[in-house]
Amino acid sequence: MSKTQTDDLTPLDVPESPEDKFREFLEIRGEKLTDPRRTLVRHIYSSHKHFDADELVRDLHDAGHAISRSTVYRTLRLLVEAGLLRELRLTNRSAYEHDYGYPAHDHLHCTVCNRVVEFRNEEILKLRDEVSRAHGFRATGHRFLITGVCSKCDRSHSPRRRLDLI
Amino acid sequence: MSKTQTDDLTPLDVPESPEDKFREFLEIRGEKLTDPRRTLVRHIYSSHKHFDADELVRDLHDAGHAISRSTVYRTLRLLVEAGLLRELRLTNRSAYEHDYGYPAHDHLHCTVCNRVVEFRNEEILKLRDEVSRAHGFRATGHRFLITGVCSKCDRSHSPRRRLDLI
DNA sequence: ATAGCTGCAAATTATTTGCAGTATG
DNA sequence: CATACTGCAAATAATTTGCAGCTAT
Numbered sequence: 001m002s003k004t005q006t007d008d009l010t011p012l013d014v015p016e017s018p019e020d021k022f023r024e025f026l027e028i029r030g031e032k033l034t035d036p037r038r039t040l041v042r043h044i045y046s047s048h049k050h051f052d053a054d055e056l057v058r059d060l061h062d063a064g065h066a067i068s069r070s071t072v073y074r075t076l077r078l079l080v081e082a083g084l085l086r087e088l089r090l091t092n093r094s095a096y097e098h099d100y101g102y103p104a105h106d107h108l109h110c111t112v113c114n115r116v117v118e119f120r121n122e123e124i125l126k127l128r129d130e131v132s133r134a135h136g137f138r139a140t141g142h143r144f145l146i147t148g149v150c151s152k153c154d155r156s157h158s159p160r161r162r163l164d165l166i
Numbered sequence: 167m168s169k170t171q172t173d174d175l176t177p178l179d180v181p182e183s184p185e186d187k188f189r190e191f192l193e194i195r196g197e198k199l200t201d202p203r204r205t206l207v208r209h210i211y212s213s214h215k216h217f218d219a220d221e222l223v224r225d226l227h228d229a230g231h232a233i234s235r236s237t238v239y240r241t242l243r244l245l246v247e248a249g250l251l252r253e254l255r256l257t258n259r260s261a262y263e264h265d266y267g268y269p270a271h272d273h274l275h276c277t278v279c280n281r282v283v284e285f286r287n288e289e290i291l292k293l294r295d296e297v298s299r300a301h302g303f304r305a306t307g308h309r310f311l312i313t314g315v316c317s318k319c320d321r322s323h324s325p326r327r328r329l330d331l332i
Numbered sequence: 333a334t335a336g337c338t339g340c341a342a343a344t345t346a347t348t349t350g351c352a353g354t355a356t357g
Numbered sequence: 358c359a360t361a362c363t364g365c366a367a368a369t370a371a372t373t374t375g376c377a378g379c380t381a382t
Contacts, residue, residue: 068363071363092346108297121296144309200380234338259371
């Protein structure tokens with residue numbers, strides 16, 4: 001494995017809580033940190049995982065927080081603008097993940113079990129900047145998604161065939 | 167510019183026409199190459215550009231081909247499965263581009279003018295394989311999207327500010 | 333002949349919006 | 358206390374599906 005394969009995905013130490021960072025963002029725009037918004041940021045940052053709008057609504061509901069679907073959608077958009085969340089478009093529904101307080105990384109997507117694995121590789125940034133420079137672009141971000149089959153699915157694929165025939 | 171910045175996006179010489187390749191794919195699955203499907207492949211391969219379902223329906227209509235929206239959607243899905251088209255998810259509607267007969271490449275997306283530029287860089291494949299190996303994945307594909315601002319938009323941005331204030 | 337295909341209209345899925353009442357800075 | 362926010366229901370946008378008749382192998 002080369003030295004560029006770092007893969008350290010420990011959450012970063014950040015000076016402000018996500019909630020504070022969101023409040024600051026809203027203040028600048030003359031907008032308000034309301035109860036539903038506070039509940040949302042806290043809930044989203046209470047665990048580290050990928051989620052979509054629907055899962056979020058369900059999760060909140062199960063946790064006893066009745067926040068309307070519209071507010072969830074509206075707040076997700078704000079959180080992306082605020083730099084707290086990153087939006088992924090793996091399927092036709094948008095998925096989200098923490099962007100603030102978490103190191104830059106990219107994804108491997110197993111198309112069999114649908115699992116998403118994060119990885120970190122410094123080389124990609126260099127490549128991104130090299131390509132951007134060559135095309136007169138000022139890069140502001142990137143998305144690198146590798147699709148394939150994870151070892152588990154690769155191993156269980158042929159054996160599973162037998163069951164599929166039942 | 168490094169030697170990995172090749173950027174040769176000349177269409178490839180391919181042994182079979184897209185139509186033949188599609189027919190072969192359909193035959194294997196016991197499906198049929200009908201008039202609407204033939205019209206679609208030919209139309210799609212008559213120019214090289216990115217397009218979405220809606221644009222395609224409009225283009226076809228303008229060219230005098232009345233193919234229903236459902237058939238367009240159904241056929242696009244088949245063409246992706248057949249390896250003729252690649253699906254891109256830059257926005258909430260899927261965009262498509264030629265995959266067969268065209269060299270592997272990735273994209274730069276200017277978020278100001280929404281232009282998409284293709285580029286080729288050999289290094290990415292190496293990176294993709296290195297990362298996949300390190301995670302026990304068997305890579306079957308990837309998507310590398312650089313978002314940023316193109317030189318044209320970058321130049322015209324500050325001057326334009328004055329007009330925005332009116 | 334016999335699957336499979338088509339267009340149409342209706343259904344589904346994901347997301348957005350208008351509005352009347354409520355809460356924040 | 359002005360302005361922004363919320364939930365609801367209705368609207369929109371993108372895509373999918375059921376079905377009755379049509380068509381390629």
